[in-house]
Amino acid sequence: MIDRETGFVVKGTGAVVTGGSRGLGKALGQALAAAGARVVLVAREADPLRQVVTEIRERGGEAHAVIADVADKDAAYAIAGQAAALVGRIDLLINNASTLGPVPLRLLLDTDCEQFAEALQVNLIGPFRLTKALAGPMVLRGSGTVVNISSDAAVEAYGHWGAYGASKAALDHLGRIWAAELEGTGVRVLTVDPGEMNTRMHAEAIPEADPASLADPARVAAQILSLLQREPPLPSGRRVSVGREPDQQPERAS
Ligand SMILES: NC(=O)c1ccc[n+]([C@@H]2O[C@H](COP(=O)([O-])OP(=O)(O)OC[C@H]3O[C@@H](n4cnc5c(N)ncnc54)[C@H](OP(=O)(O)O)[C@@H]3O)[C@@H](O)[C@H]2O)c1
Numbered sequence: 001m002i003d004r005e006t007g008f009v010v011k012g013t014g015a016v017v018t019g020g021s022r023g024l025g026k027a028l029g030q031a032l033a034a035a036g037a038r039v040v041l042v043a044r045e046a047d048p049l050r051q052v053v054t055e056i057r058e059r060g061g062e063a064h065a066v067i068a069d070v071a072d073k074d075a076a077y078a079i080a081g082q083a084a085a086l087v088g089r090i091d092l093l094i095n096n097a098s099t100l101g102p103v104p105l106r107l108l109l110d111t112d113c114e115q116f117a118e119a120l121q122v123n124l125i126g127p128f129r130l131t132k133a134l135a136g137p138m139v140l141r142g143s144g145t146v147v148n149i150s151s152d153a154a155v156e157a158y159g160h161w162g163a164y165g166a167s168k169a170a171l172d173h174l175g176r177i178w179a180a181e182l183e184g185t186g187v188r189v190l191t192v193d194p195g196e197m198n199t200r201m202h203a204e205a206i207p208e209a210d211p212a213s214l215a216d217p218a219r220v221a222a223q224i225l226s227l228l229q230r231e232p233p234l235p236s237g238r239r240v241s242v243g244r245e246p247d248q249q250p251e252r253a254s
Helices: 023-034 047-056 075-088 113-141 162-181 201-206 217-228
Strands: 014-018 038-043 062-067 092-095 144-149 187-193 239-241
Touching: 014 023, 014 075, 014 113, 014 239, 023 038, 023 047, 023 062, 023 092, 023 217, 038 047, 038 075, 038 201, 047 062, 062 075, 075 113, 092 113, 113 162, 113 187, 144 217, 162 201, 162 239, 187 217
Parallel strands: 014 038, 014 092, 038 062, 092 144, 144 187, 187 239
Antiparallel strands: none
8 A cells, every 4th residue: 555644555555567577577576575565567478477476476475477568559458457356456566677679789870760669669658558557546546656667778878779778768758747747646656777787688788797796686676665665755756776886876866
């Protein structure tokens, strides 16, 4: 349950996390379930997702798998419907599933328009559709939280990261506009840059990176959980960077 006055309470919260089969989404699902949330995890590939659900249940948590592609135009209401049937009201949506676009990463001049559009479908339009499907009931109830997982590529103009960076920059701005439009409804929209993590996405993007130099997604998930529970609650529209050691980069909110 989420309460306007007291902030976010994880226990019993119905939560939808996209991209829940590995990396940060898996860690968020595990952390939320361990804290008592009723978790619905979404991904395209069934076996790895079901494996995560099984592991969570074996540890006494509640988790469910919904197999879906967030880029699919018909997926959003199907995900929302299945999630509601499985856990009841959804108080938390984490738009975490993402694609890098074409890999190896390439210059915009070498990026097909279709590849660029695909990155927008997964990283921007998918979260827009899912937020539309789930934020309506939150507004009616007067409470809820939407978290968009972004990247520093949304802010810095890194060469070769064009499709991904543009999609994440648009996602950041979309979050700010959602927050402005939902002001006063009790529904808050936050954007989180998780920093560099030791995940498959990072390995695909920068294969030469030393995994030991990258954050453990479990640690980042714990930081995101504590952001959600912060008192006083983080105001809607806030963008927060996590994942780095305090001496590497202080948490920044913009
Ligand atoms: N790793 C980093 O260093 C880093 C840095 C900054 C930001 N981020 C952001 O952090 C988030 C998590 O990244 P990650 O590194 O954990 O990624 P990851 O390891 O590649 O995991 C991605 C997850 O998303 C799912 N997914 C991908 N496309 C999907 C689609 N179209 N529909 C539904 N599910 C989909 C994948 O499962 P299926 O393939 O089975 O669908 C998987 O569960 C992303 O938003 C990413 O942009 C990551």
